[in-house]
Amino acid sequence: MSERFFEIVIKDLAGDISPQEGQELQHIMSEDTVFARQYELFRMYWAQNHHDYIDGRQLFENVQSRINKLEKEAGIAEMEPFMEPVGRVRRLGWVSGVAAAVALLITAGAVFFYVGNRSTLIAKSTAKGEKSTFIMEDGTRVTLNADSKLEYAKSFPEKSREVYLTGEAFFDVHEDAEKPFIIHTENMNIKVLGTAFNIKSYPNEASTEATLLRGAIEVTVPDNPSERIVLKPSQKLIVHNTVNHDSTKTKSVAVKNVYPALTTMTYFQQRDTMIVETSWLQNKLVFQDEDFESLAKRMERWYNISIRFSTTGSRQLRFTGILEGETIAEALHALHMTENFNYRIEDSTIVIY
Numbered sequence: 001m002s003e004r005f006f007e008i009v010i011k012d013l014a015g016d017i018s019p020q021e022g023q024e025l026q027h028i029m030s031e032d033t034v035f036a037r038q039y040e041l042f043r044m045y046w047a048q049n050h051h052d053y054i055d056g057r058q059l060f061e062n063v064q065s066r067i068n069k070l071e072k073e074a075g076i077a078e079m080e081p082f083m084e085p086v087g088r089v090r091r092l093g094w095v096s097g098v099a100a101a102v103a104l105l106i107t108a109g110a111v112f113f114y115v116g117n118r119s120t121l122i123a124k125s126t127a128k129g130e131k132s133t134f135i136m137e138d139g140t141r142v143t144l145n146a147d148s149k150l151e152y153a154k155s156f157p158e159k160s161r162e163v164y165l166t167g168e169a170f171f172d173v174h175e176d177a178e179k180p181f182i183i184h185t186e187n188m189n190i191k192v193l194g195t196a197f198n199i200k201s202y203p204n205e206a207s208t209e210a211t212l213l214r215g216a217i218e219v220t221v222p223d224n225p226s227e228r229i230v231l232k233p234s235q236k237l238i239v240h241n242t243v244n245h246d247s248t249k250t251k252s253v254a255v256k257n258v259y260p261a262l263t264t265m266t267y268f269q270q271r272d273t274m275i276v277e278t279s280w281l282q283n284k285l286v287f288q289d290e291d292f293e294s295l296a297k298r299m300e301r302w303y304n305i306s307i308r309f310s311t312t313g314s315r316q317l318r319f320t321g322i323l324e325g326e327t328i329a330e331a332l333h334a335l336h337m338t339e340n341f342n343y344r345i346e347d348s349t350i351v352i353y
Helices: 003-013 019-031 033-047 056-073 097-116 276-282 292-303 328-338
Strands: 121-125 132-135 141-144 149-153 161-172 181-184 189-192 196-201 207-214 217-221 224-231 235-240 260-264 285-291 306-309 318-323 343-346 349-352
Touching: 003 019, 003 033, 019 033, 033 149, 121 141, 141 149, 161 276, 189 196, 196 276, 207 217, 207 276, 224 235, 276 285, 285 292, 292 306, 292 318, 292 328, 318 328, 328 343
Parallel strands: 161 181, 306 349
Antiparallel strands: 121 149, 132 141, 141 161, 149 161, 161 196, 181 189, 189 217, 196 207, 207 235, 217 224, 235 260, 285 318, 343 349
């Protein structure tokens, strides 16, 4: 890993990255999938191991001990402490004790995933405009929506089946009471035994959603892991995120204003049988009173295009409808007929003005 990549990852996880550095980080990951994968692993590890008040000395001792234990199991000589412990610190910040803690934590994360876990990680992914269905080794059926990625170990350990999702996926989990199935996303952790549900967790979107069709799932959020929310069939849990229009996160991992909202599945019309949350499985892009900015993000993934707004007013336009088989030109024409906006198509980029 390059020193520069390591440096800006630490800044990002510590919540002190600038917009320019955020763009630089995105560029590095878009150019090299290895860096993108490492970032996802670090981010997930940090999400489950940080907290607001950090006792630096105890943190370093615990993590250093864990690294040494994992490396000893892998046959690597025990390492000497490479960072001095720090005293109690309160706030996250670059060149602070916590920034050093982040560096040590993500190093521990790398050791955990690449040394301690001897099983080979399997990565299933889809590009924009694609969907994919596959059966995991345990019999679980997964359908990935466009621009999504699922990672999991080739051989699950004895006590659990843990996977890591970025994007959207529908799971039909093979029941195994002795080995619960756990999905980790940036803002939710979902634990199940055997059930069918949809998870949507795209980076830099306004919310993360878990929608249950049958069975039961237990959801926790990283900011409050002690609170466990159990969903019943037809219920949906929404965790609201905080993002900027420039597609950089206002807070990298620990979103302070995250709060869960329990609601029910959305039907397109009253007494309709079509569920909006899972309509993508039937190759339908369904939107109900959705703002243009949110719809544009979904259209980008659906059509493998880029949509840019040159005026802010168009972002707040709201639409209701179904797209099924239309080209991007036909879709834009249909939207244009219902709301007052202009657009032009420049190769694979749409400019809204």
